[in-house]
Amino acid sequence: MRENGGMARRVRLVLLHGSQVNRAVWSRYTHYLGPDVEVVAPDLPAHGARRGEDFTWAAALATVDDAVGPDDGTPVVLAGHSLGGYLALAWASRHPRRLSGLALLGASAVPTGLGALVYRGLARVEQRLGADRMARALDREFDALLPPAFAAAVKEAGYGFDGIPAAWAAVMGECRPGMLREVTAPVLLVNGQLDQLRVDVPRFRRAARSAPWVRVVTVPRGLHVVPLTHPAQVAAALWELVVWARAEAEEEGLGHARFTPGRPLGGEWTPP
Numbered sequence: 001m002r003e004n005g006g007m008a009r010r011v012r013l014v015l016l017h018g019s020q021v022n023r024a025v026w027s028r029y030t031h032y033l034g035p036d037v038e039v040v041a042p043d044l045p046a047h048g049a050r051r052g053e054d055f056t057w058a059a060a061l062a063t064v065d066d067a068v069g070p071d072d073g074t075p076v077v078l079a080g081h082s083l084g085g086y087l088a089l090a091w092a093s094r095h096p097r098r099l100s101g102l103a104l105l106g107a108s109a110v111p112t113g114l115g116a117l118v119y120r121g122l123a124r125v126e127q128r129l130g131a132d133r134m135a136r137a138l139d140r141e142f143d144a145l146l147p148p149a150f151a152a153a154v155k156e157a158g159y160g161f162d163g164i165p166a167a168w169a170a171v172m173g174e175c176r177p178g179m180l181r182e183v184t185a186p187v188l189l190v191n192g193q194l195d196q197l198r199v200d201v202p203r204f205r206r207a208a209r210s211a212p213w214v215r216v217v218t219v220p221r222g223l224h225v226v227p228l229t230h231p232a233q234v235a236a237a238l239w240e241l242v243v244w245a246r247a248e249a250e251e252e253g254l255g256h257a258r259f260t261p262g263r264p265l266g267g268e269w270t271p272p
Contacts, residue, residue: 011100011245012076013238014067015041016084018106018225019167020138022048024157025081025228028150032235037242038074040067044084046163055163057090057170064091071098075245079103079188079238081227082197083167086111086175093179096210100248101241102180103188105234106224108204109197111172131161145229154228177207186244187214190237192222192230215240 013033015026026041033039042063046055053059064087068076078099080088085107092102129137138159142151177200180187187208191198201216208214217237219226227234 009246009250010036010038010074011242011249012038012040012069012074013242014064014076014078015039016064016067016078016080016087017041017044017047018080018082018084019164020047020134020159020161021154022157022160024048024154027153028231029235029238032231033239033242040069042067043157044087044160044163044167046167047160048158051158051160051162055166055170057174060087060167060170061091061094064088068095068098073249075100075249077101077103077238077241077245079105079241080107081105082107082224083171086171089175089179092183092185096182097184099183099185100245101188102183102185102211103190103238103241104204105190105227106192106195106197108189108191108199108201110177110200110203111168111175131159134161135159142228145223145225150228177203180204180208180211182210183208184210184212186241187211188217188237188241189214190217190219190226190234192219192224192226194222195224195226197224 013029015029017023017025023041023043026039030037030039043050044055044063045053045059064078068078068091076099078088078092078101080086080103082105085104088102089104089107092099139155142154146154189201189204191201198218205214205216215237219230219233222230222233
């Protein structure tokens with residue numbers, strides 16, 4: 001449903017998952033963000049329900065095209081985690097005026113040099129261990145970090161390992177902070193405090209020169225999988241983009257004078 005007759009202006013929030021996992025990682029966000037946010041969370045090629053497909057950058061971008069939908073006046077916020085964050089960056093650079101908000105989660109490292117070592121290593125590990133052993137390792141990680149029912153939902157939706165080499169080769173070849181230069185939407189950079197992929201936050205922040213504002217959120221003690229382990233804090237940060245997008249759509253920018261990014265993080269998040 002893309003209309004919400006008579007109620008607050010509906011905002012479409014497109015959520016792109018990271019490598020290896022699937023759309024189920026976002027299953028709790030509808031609760032946190034409330035009924036006036038249309039959450040669209042597709043599986044990327046070679047992941048989840050699309051295991052067996054080849055991962056190509058063109059197919060991944062086409063997935064975002066479909067999730068964002070036609071330019072029918074609905075404000076769209078695009079957010080992605082890890083691989084999904086770099087994909088969101090690439091899509092936004094191709095459509096710099098289309099979005100009402102852009103959030104890069106765990107995707108604030110330049111994917112060259114040191115930033116590329118992590119994912120070259122991941123591709124080598126996957127090739128050495130094979131999909132079954134990688135799946136068991138992820139099972140153990142999620143069982144340790146996540147609530148049991150949520151961990152079970154992510155596992156049941158299916159991992160995706162075959163696309164790792166192609167996905168990260170595309171990221172390393174394509175994605176740079178400079179892709180933010182022409183993006184006219186506000187930009188949110190969200191990372192766990194202990195995430196190695198936040199090392200280049202200053203470069204990404206400086207690159208977003210056309211954005212009305214850029215906000216950096218660091219979740220205390222958060223790891224790279226912070227959207228899974230700290231959904232309330234990440235949802236609170238994403239809510240800032242939703243508020244901005246709604247004000248822009250309803251008041252053609254007049255509401256922005258009353259909006260100050262920087263909602264405090266921590267504690268319980270109450271759905272609006």
